[in-house]
Amino acid sequence: MANEDATPEDLAQLLARLKDECGVTESEIARRIGVSPATVNNWIRRKRGTGRGPNPEKLRAIHREFPSFSEEEIFAAAGRKTPGALSPAAEERLLELFRGLTAEQQEIKELELRALNEHNRSALS
Incomplete structure (x- = not known):
């Protein structure tokens, strides 16, 4: 180490x-x-x-x-934060919530998630 x-x-x-x-x-x-x-x-x-x-x-x-x-x-x-674990049950809950959104809301959430992922990729770089 x-x-x-x-x-x-x-x-x-x-x-x-x-x-x-x-x-x-x-x-x-x-x-x-x-x-x-x-x-x-x-x-x-x-x-x-x-x-x-x-x-x-x-x-x-x-x-x-x-x-x-x-x-x-x-x-x-690698200069990255470790992503959190996602259990199959949590993944299903998130997917069910996402399915309940309108198409416009889904697009907004996807953009927000992409921005958060990009931030996490570059936060420690």
Whole structure:
């Protein structure tokens, strides 16, 4: 784990540690989380292009494939807040509420949710 007194670990450092602790290559990481080896290499070299780094699905895939690394530490290393869990029951309740809205209200809520998601993606970047 990163030294608590030092600068927080970034994604490149976390991936380097993951490679060392799990004995895997960049290509193996890429294959297991469903991205190209070049993508993982760009994350390690801190070259994110026009994007903001890995999306939440890929960050969760890192945790799923390498469970010794928590979602919280992976998201923090990527400069992101960890999204809250959504149980199937909560998802169904939200969907039922959404279905009760007019088309115009649904469009407004979708825009609001997109704005919140974008804020969360960039809040720590």
